[in-house]
Amino acid sequence: xxxxxxxxxxxxxxxxxxxxxxxxxxxxxxxxxxxxxxxxxxxxxxxxxxxxxxxxxxxxxxxxxxxxxxxxxxxxxxxxxxxxxxxxxxxxxxxxxxxxxxxxxxxxxxxxxxxxxxxxxxxxxxxxxxxxxxxxxxxxxxxxxxxxxxxxxxxxxxxxxxxxxxxxxxxxxxxxxxxxxxxxxxxxxxxxxxxxxxxxxxxxxxxxxxxxxxxxxxxxxxxxxxxxxxxxxxxxxxxxxxxxxxxxxxxxxxxxxxxxxxxxxxxxxxxxxxxxxxxxxxxxxxxxxxxxxxxxxxxxxxxxxxxxxxxxxxxxxxxxxxxxxxxxxxxxxxxxx
Amino acid sequence: xxxxxxxxxxxxxxxxxxxxxxxxxxxxxxxxxxxxxxxxxxxxxxxxxxxxxxxxxxxxxxxxxxxxxxxxxxxxxxxxxxxxxxxxxxxxxxxxxxxxxxxxxxxxxxxxxxxxxxxxxxxxxxxxxxxxxxxxxxxxxxxxxxxxxxxxxxxxxxxxxxxxxxxxxxxxxxxxxxxxxxxxxxxxxxxxxxxxxxxxxxxxxxxxxxxxxxxxxxxxxxxxxxxxxxxxxxxxxxxxxxxxxxxxxxxxxxxxxxxxxxxxxxxxxxxxxxxxxxxxxxxxxxxxxxxxxxxxxxxxxxxxxxxxxxxxxxxxxxxxxxxxxxxxxxxxxxxxxxxxxxxxxxxxxxxxxxxxxxxxxxxxxxxxxxxxxxxxxxxxxxxxxxxxxxxxxxxxxxxxxxxxxxxxxxxxxxxxxxxxxxxxxxxxxxxxxxxxxxxxxxxxxxxxxxxxxxxxxxxxxxxxxxxxxxxxxxxxxxxxx
Numbered sequence: 074x075x076x077x078x079x080x081x082x083x084x085x086x087x088x089x090x091x092x093x094x095x096x097x098x099x100x101x102x103x104x105x106x107x108x109x110x111x112x113x114x115x116x117x118x119x120x121x122x123x124x125x126x127x128x129x130x131x132x133x134x135x136x137x138x139x140x141x142x143x144x145x146x147x148x149x150x151x152x153x154x155x156x157x158x159x160x161x162x163x164x165x166x167x168x169x170x171x172x173x174x175x176x177x178x179x180x181x182x183x184x185x186x187x188x189x190x191x192x193x194x195x196x197x198x199x200x201x202x203x204x205x206x207x208x209x210x211x212x213x214x215x216x217x218x219x220x221x222x223x224x225x226x227x228x229x230x231x232x233x234x235x236x237x238x239x240x241x242x243x244x245x246x247x248x249x250x251x252x253x254x255x256x257x258x259x260x261x262x263x264x265x266x267x268x269x270x271x272x273x274x275x276x277x278x279x280x281x282x283x284x285x286x287x288x289x290x291x292x293x294x295x296x297x298x299x300x301x302x303x304x305x306x307x308x309x310x311x312x313x314x315x316x317x318x319x320x321x322x323x324x325x326x327x328x329x330x331x332x333x334x335x336x337x338x339x340x341x342x343x344x345x346x347x348x349x350x351x352x353x354x355x356x357x358x359x360x361x362x363x364x365x366x367x368x369x370x371x372x373x374x375x376x377x378x379x380x381x382x383x384x385x386x387x388x389x390x391x392x393x394x395x396x397x398x399x400x401x402x403x404x405x406x407x408x409x410x
Numbered sequence: 411x412x413x414x415x416x417x418x419x420x421x422x423x424x425x426x427x428x429x430x431x432x433x434x435x436x437x438x439x440x441x442x443x444x445x446x447x448x449x450x451x452x453x454x455x456x457x458x459x460x461x462x463x464x465x466x467x468x469x470x471x472x473x474x475x476x477x478x479x480x481x482x483x484x485x486x487x488x489x490x491x492x493x494x495x496x497x498x499x500x501x502x503x504x505x506x507x508x509x510x511x512x513x514x515x516x517x518x519x520x521x522x523x524x525x526x527x528x529x530x531x532x533x534x535x536x537x538x539x540x541x542x543x544x545x546x547x548x549x550x551x552x553x554x555x556x557x558x559x560x561x562x563x564x565x566x567x568x569x570x571x572x573x574x575x576x577x578x579x580x581x582x583x584x585x586x587x588x589x590x591x592x593x594x595x596x597x598x599x600x601x602x603x604x605x606x607x608x609x610x611x612x613x614x615x616x617x618x619x620x621x622x623x624x625x626x627x628x629x630x631x632x633x634x635x636x637x638x639x640x641x642x643x644x645x646x647x648x649x650x651x652x653x654x655x656x657x658x659x660x661x662x663x664x665x666x667x668x669x670x671x672x673x674x675x676x677x678x679x680x681x682x683x684x685x686x687x688x689x690x691x692x693x694x695x696x697x698x699x700x701x702x703x704x705x706x707x708x709x710x711x712x713x714x715x716x717x718x719x720x721x722x723x724x725x726x727x728x729x730x731x732x733x734x735x736x737x738x739x740x741x742x743x744x745x746x747x748x749x750x751x752x753x754x755x756x757x758x759x760x761x762x763x764x765x766x767x768x769x770x771x772x773x774x775x776x777x778x779x780x781x782x783x784x785x786x787x788x789x790x791x792x793x794x795x796x797x798x799x800x801x802x803x804x805x806x807x808x809x810x811x812x813x814x815x816x817x818x819x820x821x822x823x824x825x826x827x828x829x830x831x832x833x834x835x836x837x838x839x840x841x842x843x844x845x846x847x848x849x850x851x852x853x854x855x856x857x858x859x860x861x862x863x864x865x866x867x868x869x870x871x872x873x874x875x876x877x878x879x880x881x882x883x884x885x886x887x888x889x890x891x
Contacts, residue, residue: 198594198619206600206610212483236476236485240540240552243430244559247533250437251563254526255571338438345434352427365423367478 093133100126109181117155124148137307138226141299145315153322153396161398221374222304230309231377235366239351242384245391246348256399278327285327292320300385304374310347310381314388321393344394347387350380418472421461422487425497425539428454433532440525448528449508455535456501462494473545481546481603488545488605492746496542496666499750500659503757503875504535510761510871511651517768517865518568518649526567531655534560541663547592547624548602550667555585558631561660570647577644580630580637584664588627594620595675604674613680621679624671625689632664634726635696638719642703646712650764653711657718658757662749665725669745672729686733693726694829701836705843710763710773713840714756717799720833721752727826728814737821744813747882751806754879755798759844761872762792766848769862775844780852784862787869789848795876796841801834806882 103126107119124147131140213225213233220228230238296316303309354376355366363369368376432451436444465472472489480486508531515524537556544550558581566574596602598617599610611617626637633641641661645653676685700720707713725748731741765788766781767773782789798807811830818826 208600250529254567341438364478
């Protein structure tokens with residue numbers, strides 16, 4: 074849809090080139106500014122802008138699915154995670170003293186020079202690159218009918234190369250497991266229910282609250298839409314989950330957080346549901362005399378849409394848990410060793 | 411009729427699925443049931459590896475088209491002798507480590523740590539099994555990411571957060587380099603499958619740049635010299651059972667991918683044998699630097715971590731041998747033997763370190779005096795596993811080094827033989843240091859006081875692994891590849 078919008082703008086070739094050139098320069102500039110900024114908050118903001126510009130570049134390259142993922146996960150969610158970490162660092166006053174100008178300049182060159190040299194070499198290789206053998210795009214189109222979905226990206230992610238997607242879903246769950254492991258505590262049923270991290274609530278700002286109240290249900294609807302539309306157009310479980318998690322982050326920022334207790338068993342069950350459903354579906358096919366992770370043509374559509382639904386909910390739970398951070402230990406047992 | 415067509419798909423799928431499902435379960439519930447489940451799944455995973463090994467033995471290399479799609483559209487798992495044995499051995503090491511961890515972690519840091527350890531270990535096991543069977547450069551990337559993230563989580567569990575963060579950052583940089591290489595390969599040759607790539611890759615700038623990026627990436631992830639800096643603090647500070655998994659098994663992950671690329675894609679790029687020689691020289695530096703640093707250490711776990719840097723160096727030294735025609739067979743067999751026996755031996759040594767820490771509360775070498783008097787079995791295990799590190803007969807390490815020496819002499823590259831022998835002498839020094847401290851008597855009168863208690867299962871878990879490392883010396887290396 075977005076590519077369509079772009080092409081119907083009917084820009085002249087000159088205007089297109091000028092736009093692309095500007096985009097390329099802006100991307101490089103925001104990246105450089107973000108890396109070299111001596112103020113962390115500014116760096117994070119520039120990183121978010123960088124991500125959005127990058128999403129625009131993906132759109133120009135005709136990859137709206139990647140653009141959506143980049144905007145939702147790369148810019149949005151990563152930005153939120155950075156801001157949360159920054160807030161946490163400031164509250165705990167563990168921000169290291171800023172390095173001197175000379176140190177920072179030295180570091181800039183020490184990192185920048187190799188990056189520029191490596192980037193130049195890469196650019197040389199990339200510019201002289203001529204595909205000897207075409208990629209799999211033609212094959213995807215030819216076999217897409219057997220997957221039941223009409224979005225080729227979804228066909229690749231949930232059928233042709235579903236093993237990769239399964240492992241990526243597990244990576245997200247693993248991120249939560251590793252984060253929770255940072256705090257010594259037992260699993261859900263041990264001890265009293267864990268309090269959510271005590272963050273001093275920011276004062277409620279009436280305009281923000283009014284706005285977020287109206288935005289949140291709409292954004293939630295967008296999340297559901299992205300899941301549903303994924304089978305035929307850009308969208309899918311990861312993007313839907315990112316939008317739902319963003320709703321949570323918004324509520325959190327505006328002080329209306331209804332945080333699910335991160336250590337509660339239902340929350341943990343939801344977080345593992347995606348990986349468990351994916352693996353179980355794969356095994357069920359094996360038990361039915363087919364191949365691990367196979368999707369029979371007749372039921373492929375239903376299986377993909379339902380699995381994506383479970384994945385969207387489960388991934389959203391994982392992302393929300395990551396935004397909320399590790400639960401605090403049940404007992405105030407002093408410092409970590 | 412052969413059973414392979416029936417059993418192999420199940421064994422392979424369960425080697426991934428069971429650890430993942432069990433890991434998810436252990437994230438939700440804990441306690442004794444979870445501990446039993448984790449141990450059972452590790453044993454089953456090892457059993458799946460044995461089934462795969464038998465299948466490969468009977469019917470040769472197996473290819474499983476996952477989701478029913480053949481490459482280049484889909485992904486296959488390739489199960490050869492190397493992958494099958496890796497699955498079997500990894501499950502075994504995990505089982506021993508889990509037996510140890512259930513007791514030692516709670517002794518170390520109080521209740522709760524073993525609960526957090528379990529899901530991480532199980533997801534790590536599933537990731538490793540998927541890594542061994544992967545035959546697609548992007549699938550390798552995803553599995554390597556899964557393994558790295560689980561490993562970082564293990565370091566962060568109770569180790570030094572700074573070391574964990576550095577490990578994560580180096581891992582991300584390595585992943586980026588590897589990913590760029592994947593992109594170049596796909597753009598030029600239209601596939602990610604290793605077998606197809608082996609047929610399609612043509613010599614040229616693109617292939618060389620791609621391979622160079624990917625090799626740098628896996629070197630960073632696998633702590634291969636000079637990108638090893640993150641390993642000693644990470645493995646030295648993690649809780650001992652985590653270090654056993656990291657140094658024993660995970661550290662080989664980077665080299666495993668390097669070997670896969672080396673055997674399949676590298677020959678087609680026509681890159682000069684100079685690349686092999688460069689990696690061999692880096693390996694030599696790793697052996698020297700790692701061993702000398704190990705000798706200087708005052709803590710057992712850090713000593714063992716530096717020893718891992720050195721032992722990974724031998725694996726790099728095996729590359730120029732594998733690249734030569736005359737030394738290919740014995741060089742490869744030697745590298746595989748070294749991976750297998752070092753995995754068991756190093757895991758056993760870290761477990762003994764964990765046992766000592768569990769009773770004494772520290773692993774300072776100078777204060778380990780009297781450890782052998784109090785816990786003879788643990789000290790015996792340390793020495794037994796150390797024999798493999800030194801390469802003394804009849805250990806698995808001896809066979810490995812013998813094969814590597816044979817390869818270097820056959821291919822006329824005697825200088826690598828000198829590295830292997832010199833490195834073994836240095837290994838002798840640091841193993842002797844570790845063992846001698848524990849053997850020496852504590853100052854003062856020998857007392858009849860009761861030694862600090864050490865649960866039996868901790869000692870047995872470590873001894874079992876040391877015995878496996880020894881037994882590998884009796885396994886013929888002929889049919890491993």
